[in-house]
Amino acid sequence: MPRHVLWMLIIGQGLLACTSQTTPIQTAINQTASSQTVNSQIIKVQQVNVNSTTLPTDLASLSAIEPPLVTIPAGVVTFPVDSNPKSKNKSTYDVQIKSFMVAKYEVTKKEFRKFIADSGYQAPSKCMHAINGLWYSAGATNGSWDNNNVSALNMAYDTQFKTSEFDPVTCINPQVASDYAAWLSQKTGKKYRLLSTAEWVYAAQGGKQDPYYKHQDKITSVCEYENIADHSAIYGAETRFKTRYKMAGYHNKTVDCDDKAEFISLVGMYKPNPFGLHDMVGNLTEFTADCIDPNKPLPSDGSPQSSDECKNRGNQGSSWHWPPFKFHRIGSWPATQVGSIEGFRLARDLTIEEQQSPVTTVATPPLSTKLFVKQLTKAQKIEQARRDKLAPIHHNLPAPQQLEIVEQANNRVKLAWQKIDGDSITYRVYRGEFLNSDSLTMIASGLTSNQYIDRNPVPDRRVSYVVKAEQGRSTSAASAFALGSPVYKTLPAKVEAEQANNRNGAFVWPNRPGDGKHIRNLNKGQWLEYTIDVPQSAEYQITYQLTSNKNGSGFKLTLQDKMLQNLKIEKTQKNRWRDNFQTLSAKVTLPKGQHKLKLESLQDQWKLDWIDFVEITHR
Template sequence: MKLNKLSKLNKLITPLLLSASSSTVLYANENSSELIEPIMVTLPAGSFQMGDINEADAQPIHTVTLSEFSLGKYEVTVKEFRHFIEETGYNMPAQCIHQLNGWFNYGKTDGTWENNNLNTSDFQPVNCIGWQAATAYTQWLAKETGRPYRLPSEAEWEYAARAGTSSKYYFGNDPEQTLVCDYENTADLTGENILQRDSGTSYVNFFNGKSNCIDHSAYASIVGMYKPNPFGLHDMVSNVVEFIADCYKDDYNNANSNGQPWIDDVCEFRVSRGGSWHWNTFSVSQRGVMREDFVGAVEGFRIALDGASPAKSSNTKKFIKQLKTAQRSEKLRRDAMPPYPNKVTNLTLNQKDGLVILNWDKSPQTDIESYRIYRNAATGSTFKLLASNIVETTFKDANIDSHQYEYTVVAVRYHQQSDYSNTVKTQASWVYAPGRVEAEAAAELTDSSVGRTSDIDGKFNLTGPVGIGDKAIIDYQLEVTQSGHYNLSYRVAAPRDTKGFVVLVNNKELSIEKITNTGGYNEWQTQTGAKIYLEKGQHKLTLQSLDNNWKLNWLSLKQK
């Protein structure tokens, strides 16, 4: 995966998988010769402005004019994909990138398109396939039907997703993220409940957070469960990320104006479009990028075709009836779910002599069973469950280290928890020179987060979706016990040489520290920095990042 593009959103990928929320069972295999042509929607010829002034790789904004074409009404499902495998014996990947424990511990685990912890229904979008298998499916479908089915181009996808609108999403700008759950399966309160239950992780402080609504699906959803866009297409912005035909370019300079895909002689990276249940909603113009051979658990695809949609075959009509039955069953399950409790209000924190005391208002809902306390490992990291089955409205925590923590509280009813209360945090600690400064002891930090370290020493390190970000500001409360010159060193991990960071004291620049390649994010080195002069007293020590793709475990200030 292209490291310098990950921050874009991830642009890509970071998958996870555990158990899915749908309880619909798989349908039995049909005769493998019963090919299902996708349900297509004819899209009118037209022009639109492609791109986004807020996205560096989605510029320049340019006019694209497309002829009439058709696009899959839904993402390709497990059931449809099964016929391809049965007919061709295509050699599918036996491993898939799943999330193991927490957001940043990635690894390939055993799991295939039909045997993974995500899919519980034949009518969910197929995943764990990769771009190459998706393309092979379209080629097989084209050969079997005599129609030139293919992956959509990036321009076709954006035109279809916008559906004649000019807002951030086809359903409006939705700045409060309250509308999206009617239209898309995204990171929401349902997902937050299940993620905390299954993996002890959170959307809060992860990438772009979560929406402020409930979509009733924790992982991938049966296709077509939400409102369509104005073109009649479902799940265009979120359910699974969708593979695109184009090779990835860093911008739209010299992009085709007729909607044809951009294809290079050698194409190592492909474009992806849309988000997934795994992330908060992506705009219709946001681009993704991944290696052509990447196989992940939140990526799928839909089908494109030149011209008008063909008449529905008997197998397609049969599939539509079965899909409607699955959708109805899933809707009944969702309708039967009790409402989530209301948020806890007025959480406060008092701190004295190493003891944290939390208090909050009692919920006015009389059927609240208990409360749960969440705390993060350090400011900026994800919330972890600290205590459950609390029946009073107060909690004392004596198990704290010297760095800052944040706390939040939820109400529990029928095994469902409310959204988080307001957040409170402990006082920032002081770090000392001479001495070792743990990275997570920051009083304030931006464009970075705290994670468990893979180093041999220390509990946590600073990291992020692409390591520490290139705009990260990390502030410490520094107390210097003796004036003099101090030798700076730091414990870092980096997969490449980086521009490093600036060291400032009371906003005065003292040095610029470059970081050299350590061999990867899990290969740690102590690197030697500059000699700096520090006055006795209390100061603000700031590390200002100049690049991404690095992690910090600690830094040391030793007197010469």
């Protein structure tokens, strides 16, 4: 037999033509490797020696793991023509789905580790996984599929049991997922691949039109089926990352139940959907094979959608970080994005023999699958025992009342609040990233006193704080905000956008690249208010740094609620307008005195970094 032939690691009768039905198939890894090219990256595929006399009894001796599969019957899935839920267009179109096989679980770290070890593949070394008071604002930082902030690998419990090897793999991009599928296909001689978006939606529905986890039109039972943003997610964010739970935009809502997983969960810990698939709605969003074009319907034959440039790859389902999404939501991410809420699962085309079989599951799974399921089952039992010992999370703790700043100096802010009666109640203190926004960083926890001194307040900003009560794994709602003294800027001066003393709707975000912060995504009607001290009446040159994806009417300045001037906004003439700021200028006359300067946006979607006031002439 030629050395480049790749043999399947399988066990069973009649599955390998050159093997006797009464002789066990013996496999071992030959030290000689052949090479295959997958998407410009050389994949070294180790050969399988079928002449070995020792049957592997552990996954360590196998070079690849085939996932447990479920056969999905053929059918039809219906999509809305207009995916906007507010659209008046309620027309739909049908997509035909052929029968195919789907992995019961998302691809795990244990499976992926075989790929890396066998092929020498270079997986991404940077990932969006660093979580702070602004959550993923740090962008991609050092981190990888086996070293990131949302895996249980960093927990003391996992140091003993290593159960996180059965976490789904994350911190990869769609190309890595496709390369993994190609590698496993080469190793086994079977056609593994990513699901198309239409296949994914059909499989996720489980043959149902409405979410299978609904109970009396409520979604509280979703925690029995999925790992999504819930009570444990809130607790985990506050305990592990010292921040208030935060999601972007319309996702900013957690589910009122507890799935016992703070971040990523072992696969298969929850009830399967009606097709027998686990974690289809939560845990990680899943890459699909599609190159998404939002202006076109999905192909009617169930195949992946394609586009010329493929800037956005398909991404379906929700995750540990979000509440559940509707099944028919057609999602996409930039093709190059590497984050810690994305993963994938595999599909496999049916062989001719399987197409003729009425069995809906793989009757005789490969040896690697059997060993994988055995180890996974053990890990699931260990993890379930840990979860069973967790104290319940409840929400009957009252929020602390009468929080106030009783003393404020340059490097010292003293807080006090009303003490709550009860056993074992302690307090957490959070510092606001920007006034009374929901971007908070926890600066103290486990306090038994109802007072706290912040000795490192943010300089030259109007400080803000909230306090929460805690009891075991349960926390109260946050107190009302306590705001510090306003910040006064004496002109001439550069005023940073985040030095506002009051706001309506705007929020702060780090500059990337570069230092400092800016006000992100200002929309029409939103405003920022600053307090300026003008020593003498004068004409000032105003220089302001911003970025926008379009020309527009800009923003208006008012002084003590009186119209001062409109300032224009020009489209940023660079790619990636979100990160490339430009400088514009204008002239304005300001009277002597202390004034409230209000900046009100007259258009949507722009960002402000700073405004610089330079005196031109006295008046």
